[in-house]
Structures are given as structure tokens and as C-alpha cells.
Amino acid sequence: MNASGDELAPEVRAILDAAQERPGGDTRVSVDARSFPDAVEETVADGRIPVIAEVKPTSPTTEGVRDDDPVELAREMVAGGATALSVLTEPEHFGGTTDSLRRIRDAVDVPVLRKDFVVREEQLDAVESDLVLLIARFVGDDLSDLVEAARERGFQPLVEVHTRDELVAALAAGADIVGINNRDLGKLDVDLGTFEELAPEVPDDVLLVAESGVKTTDDVRRMREAGADALLVGTAIMDGDVRQNTHALSTPT
Numbered sequence: 001m002n003a004s005g006d007e008l009a010p011e012v013r014a015i016l017d018a019a020q021e022r023p024g025g026d027t028r029v030s031v032d033a034r035s036f037p038d039a040v041e042e043t044v045a046d047g048r049i050p051v052i053a054e055v056k057p058t059s060p061t062t063e064g065v066r067d068d069d070p071v072e073l074a075r076e077m078v079a080g081g082a083t084a085l086s087v088l089t090e091p092e093h094f095g096g097t098t099d100s101l102r103r104i105r106d107a108v109d110v111p112v113l114r115k116d117f118v119v120r121e122e123q124l125d126a127v128e129s130d131l132v133l134l135i136a137r138f139v140g141d142d143l144s145d146l147v148e149a150a151r152e153r154g155f156q157p158l159v160e161v162h163t164r165d166e167l168v169a170a171l172a173a174g175a176d177i178v179g180i181n182n183r184d185l186g187k188l189d190v191d192l193g194t195f196e197e198l199a200p201e202v203p204d205d206v207l208l209v210a211e212s213g214v215k216t217t218d219d220v221r222r223m224r225e226a227g228a229d230a231l232l233v234g235t236a237i238m239d240g241d242v243r244q245n246t247h248a249l250s251t252p253t
């Protein structure tokens with residue numbers, strides 16, 4: 001698969017087309033990042049499960065828009081025990097904004113991931129965050145350069161993969177935080193078996209995140225047993241009381 005992303009679901013094709021048009025920031029950012037590995041370690045030492053709770057106002061696979069104040073949602077997620085937050089900044093398909101991320105990062109003290117579809121270096125400069133998502137399928141041969149460009153700015157890059165080839169590319173690019181996305185961006189199907197299949201191939205010194213499709217405490221247990229150091233959860237937390245949902249998923253049963 002190349003960075004043009006052929007064989008993508010039409011919704012994802014539209015997301016990628018929009019991402020390719022989006023401008024970057026005017027000035028190169030320099031981030032003093034909150035350490036995600038330290039936050040994960042502290043959560044585990046505290047006897048809890050590291051959850052990255054996602055502020056996801058809408059998406060191509062959810063109905064309606066949740067238009068509560070994103071800062072209030074973020075505060076509630078942290079009160080519920082979130083180790084880190086993921087904030088969608090993609091405006092056209094996920095209802096996100098860079099301004100929401102900025103305000104959330106000012107309001108909480110946990111690491112914040114910028115969840116977007118960054119395809120060019122200057123797009124890293126749109127807003128500061130502690131972690132930044134790089135999707136191996138979308139950036140193709142530019143992955144190593146973007147990992148380096150992100151680190152030069154102080155970001156901790158989280159490299160997202162869905163296939164064995166993407167995992168190999170992520171490790172070759174020096175990724176030390178890898179997210180295995182259970183959602184196939186080609187068909188938008190979600191299968192937790194994806195994580196179970198790829199996780200054994202990830203070296204122990206890589207911090208491994210299970211992304212997408214985690215809904216229940218059984219799913220959490222399944223992903224942890226398969227080797228997840230942390231879980232990234234959007235829909236299941238955004239559906240209802242975000243504090244209670246975060247607490248339920250981050251508390252061992």
C-alpha cells in the first residue's frame with residue numbers, strides 16, 4: 001500500500017483527500033512534552049489500566065455529533081482515570097479543532113495526543129501536543145522523515161499500523177510507541193483479532209497501544225492479555241457519561 005491510500009473506504013478516501021489539502025502552521029513548533037511512557041508506568045504502579053480517552057465529537061462510523069464543551073469532556077475523562085487524552089483535530093469528518101486541543105492541553109495535566117491525518121511535515125506545526133499520530137498507511141515512504149521531524153519538534157510520535165508490512169515499516173522508522181488499529185481503514189470493519197495477530201511481533205521495548213473497537217471490560221482484558229500496554233478508546237467512552245465510562249474501562253475487574 002502506498003501513501004495515496006488506494007483501496008480505501010470512500011469515507012476514508014475523503015478524509016485523506018481533505019488532509020492532503022490542509023495547510024500547516026506558519027511557525028515551527030517546539031514542544032515541552034509530558035512523557036507518555038512515564039504516565040503509563042505511573043498508572044500501572046497505581047494498579048490501574050492505562051487508557052487514552054478520546055475526545056471524538058463525531059466520526060464517519062458514529063451517528064450524530066456530541067457538542068458538549070470538549071474541555072469539560074476532557075476534564076471528566078481525567079477525573080475518571082484517563083492516563084492520557086486523544087483529541088481529534090480533523091475538522092471535516094470528526095468535528096475536531098486545533099483550538100479544542102490547545103484549550104484541553106491547557107486545562108489538564110496528562111499527556112495529550114493529537115489525532116489527525118498528518119501527511120506533510122508542516123502540518124505538524126498546526127498545534128502543540130505531547131504525542132502526535134502518524135498513520136503508516138497514509139504517509140507511506142515518508143514515515144521515517146515524519147517520525148524524525150516530529151521528534152525534532154519535541155513530539156512523541158505514535159505510529160499507527162494495521163498490517164504486518166506497516167508494522168515492519170514503523171519499526172524500521174524507529175517508532176517506539178506503536179498503535180495497532182483494529183479498524184481496517186480499507187473497509188472500516190473492526191476486528192480485535194488484528195491486535196492479537198500483530199502484537200507478538202512487536203519488540204518488548206516498544207510501548208504498544210491497542211486502538212479502536214474496545215467497548216467492554218472483557219475487550220480491555222482481551223487486549224491486555226494480548227500485550228497491550230495501553231488502550232485508545234473513543235466511541236465507548238463518548239457514548240454516555242465519559243467519566244463513568246473511563247473509570248469502568250481503566251479499573252481492573
Ligand SMILES: O=C(O)c1ccccc1NCC(=O)[C@H](O)[C@H](O)COP(=O)(O)O
Nearest residue numbers: 059060061211212213214233234235236
Ligand atoms: O472512527 C471512525 O469512524 C474512523 C473512520 C475512518 C477513519 C478513522 C476513524 N477513526 C479513527 C480512530 O483511530 C478512532 O477514533 C480511535 O481509534 C478510537 O476508536 P473507537 O474506540 O472505535 O471509537
